Amino acid sequence: DTEVTQTPKHLVMGMTNKKSLKCEQHMGHRAMYWYKQKAKKPPELMFVYSYEKLSINESVPSRFSPECPNSSLLNLHLHALQPEDSALYLCASSLGLRGRLDYGYTFGSGTRLTVV
Amino acid sequence: DAKTTQPNSMESNEEEPVHLPCNHSTISGTDYIHWYRQLPSQGPEYVIHGLTSNVNNRMASLAIAEDRKSSTLILHRATLRDAAVYYCILRKEYGNKLVFGAGTILRVKS
Numbered sequence: 001d002t003e004v005t006q007t008p009k010h011l012v013m014g015m016t017n018k019k020s021l022k023c024e025q026h027m028g029h030r031a032m033y034w035y036k037q038k039a040k041k042p043p044e045l046m047f048v049y050s051y052e053k054l055s056i057n058e059s060v061p062s063r064f065s066p067e068c069p070n071s072s073l074l075n076l077h078l079h080a081l082q083p084e085d086s087a088l089y090l091c092a093s094s095l096g097l098r099g100r101l102d103y104g105y106t107f108g109s110g111t112r113l114t115v116v
Numbered sequence: 117d118a119k120t121t122q123p124n125s126m127e128s129n130e131e132e133p134v135h136l137p138c139n140h141s142t143i144s145g146t147d148y149i150h151w152y153r154q155l156p157s158q159g160p161e162y163v164i165h166g167l168t169s170n171v172n173n174r175m176a177s178l179a180i181a182e183d184r185k186s187s188t189l190i191l192h193r194a195t196l197r198d199a200a201v202y203y204c205i206l207r208k209e210y211g212n213k214l215v216f217g218a219g220t221i222l223r224v225k226s
Binding site for chain 2: 004031033042043044045048050055056090092094096104105106107108109110
């Protein structure tokens with residue numbers, strides 16, 4: 001299995017809703033990432049998990065809450081989002097082995113989120 | 117993180133080679149040069165990376181200037197499926213932070 005699987009593919013949520021995005025990989029990767037991508041812009045890094053621990057939070061608002069329950073699974077919990085949070089949310093993974101060059105990130109196809 | 121500069125867009129004819137340039141004048145000795153591409157409606161895809169020497173793989177070639185202040189991604193025969201945004205990224209050897217710049221939109225004409 002050489003894929004990163006993201007569900008759902010599309011999500012529409014109201015500003016008072018709570019929803020979660022899910023990301024799964026079975027490549028034995030130990031680093032996982034969340035990116036946000038607005039239309040016609042490059043992906044922006046949000047969070048990095050290394051060995052199931054949060055290692056980087058790029059000053060993301062607390063209405064986005066990541067979780068890494070195990071080495072294969074990454075969730076992004078959403079609560080009280082704003083319309084400007086509408087974007088494509090991408091998950092990625094990489095080998096993430098400590099002390100070794102880590103060059104190939106594998107990205108999922110993303111969840112297209114619309115906040116109404 | 118050191119910055120890269122790429123042209124906003126480029127156009128190529130199908131089945132001709134494409135040379136995508138990237139300037140990185142502030143590159144440091146431990147920065148690797150990575151290239152990713154993003155096809156429409158997909159997540160980014162790893163293409164190639166290098167440090168000092170030129171590199172080849174099944175997708176592309178990477179030519180790195182001797183002073184490492186610039187590099188060029190070479191697609192040997194462009195196809196319509198190569199139309200994408202190409203990102204040149206500098207990355208520390210053991211860092212796990214991949215930061216995207218604006219990229220180059222490659223259009224391929226048939």
